[in-house]
Amino acid sequence: MVSMKDISLKCGVSVATVSKALNNHSDIGESTKEYIKKTAKEMGYFPNSSARALKTNRTYNIGVLFVDEAQSGLTHEYFSHVLDSFKVTAEQNGYDITFISRHNVRNSMSYLEHSRYRGVDGVVIACVDFHDSEVIELVSSELPVVTIDYTFNNRIAVISDNIKGMKDLITYIYDMGHRKIAYIHGADSAVTQNRVGSYYKTLESLGIAVPDEYVKEGIYHDTESSAILTRELLNLKERPTCIIYPDDFSCIGGINIIKEKGLKIPEDISVVGYDGLRLSQVLDPKLTTLKQDTKSLGMLAAEKLIHLIEKPKTAVIERIVVEGEVLKGGSVSKIG
Template sequence: MVSMKEIAKKCNVSVATVSKALNGYSDIGEETRNYILKTASEMGYLPNSSARALKTKRTFNLGVLFVDEARSGLTHDYFNHVLESFKSTAEAKGYDITFTSGNVSGRRMTYLEHCRYRSVDGVVMACVDFTADEVQELLLSDIPAVTIDHICDGRISVVSNNIQGMEDLVTYIYKKGHRKIAYIHGDDTSVTKNRLGSFYRTLQRLGIEEPDEYVKPSFYRDADLAGERTGELLDLKDPPTCILYPDDYAALGGINEIRERGLRIPEDISVAGYDGINIAQVLEPRLTTLCQDTAAIGRIAAERLIELIEHPKTTVIEKYTVDGTLFKGASVKTVYPPRGFK
């Protein structure tokens, strides 16, 4: 095993300088640090985790609290990509990740107890019920934390710009000539509230009065219920010309219901999703959707959490908003030439 002494000899510096470079201390030059890190990597140096923990008072282990009520686990397309980006960024900075479940060898622990048991330096929280007592206990603890898609007082948050994303999506559909736009929305979360509020506000700005029966409650990633709600919309005396779904996966349920009725997309009715998962771009026709920047969300969450761990006194607690991108696809038809809107 390569030692710091060997690296110091190779770089012609002291062992203390090598130690500072490998442990992230700021009192050496950036050029020297990069040279030492590059040399250590080329020599195959691997630090002893126990020794490093003793020196730095850190375990270089980040907790991930991810509780998907739909039980889709890491097959949850959106959060899977967010967490993959978080993981790769953390690993590049020398950190490992541990999933916090509250269960260890059959023994039930609270999330906070599990984080302390695993001695995590910090935790990222995504896709959880932020009102749950266990989650609140963790949020109120002294463990550094970053939340994803939820804003908490006193905590760094990284959120997708759902307000702007919904506005972009609705405006695009309006430009395609649609005036009867329905929305099947997700369950009661801050994400849903922002999207729903932006949906109504955008329609109001465009001069469209939305019938109550055009807005239907559902759940995220529930294709069956989305299909049911689609049927209810299609059975209306005056059905919509375009239906928006809470996410691309749920949109599949709506698409199946539409096709089972012998209708064509977009010739007979238009549809649009949200998230921008891979399947949206291989459907026929390709699904119009709002692509969230999962790579940026995961990267920023990891960077800010590590910054908070390593520089707690100078890290600013704030909200980071990440914009998405409209994918026009081919599932929204131009129904007639739009008038009075450029």
């Protein structure tokens, strides 16, 4: 393995000068710096991450805690886009990422123990049970933490504006003439609470009373539960004219049942998704949905966590809200 001493002998300079050149210090000449860097590359030199960790007290490794209830992992398109944006931004800033779990192959570890075992500089938490005692233990630890789509009083959070998103969706549906609007929502979470609250509040402001049977609890990213609940809504004596689903993927389960009953979208019944996934725009008709800004969510989470790691004294505990936009597909009919 090539060392800095080998490079210093080749270039005829001190080890200290080599170190300054490779770390891009400004107190040596540009020509000398470029010569040393070129020589190091030609000799196949790579910095030792362990040595750098000892010197900087950082590993340049960020932990990612991601556990979704549907167990779809990185096939979960919404969060996979968020995490891809997070990864790209982290790598642009010189960081690698490591996935954190509670079950190590050799030992059973808590999230905090695994984070410490991997020596990560900080952790981003997304799509977990935020009431889990192990999650709370990690959030309460000394490690820098940023959460996505959930707010703790003592941690920076980057969240999608689910309140405005739901309001914008319902306002569009209302403007299309619909008054019987049902909602199949996901399991209880901060995201769900904000969306459900906004659903009721927006309809109330529009002077629309919501029958209890129009609101069903399903599961995010799960077509089977959406299919069952869609059948229940279609069997109502006074069925809704429009059904809002927890997300675009789960909406497919509802669409299948609607077609199974010989009904057409949007002529016989309208459907609306949430997230704005690519698949929503290849369906026929294109799905009306709320497109979340996954790129900004991931990028901001990475930027805030890196700032917290590198400049903790200037970091501010804040809640960054990212707005989405309604994609007006062809799945909502015009009534009246």
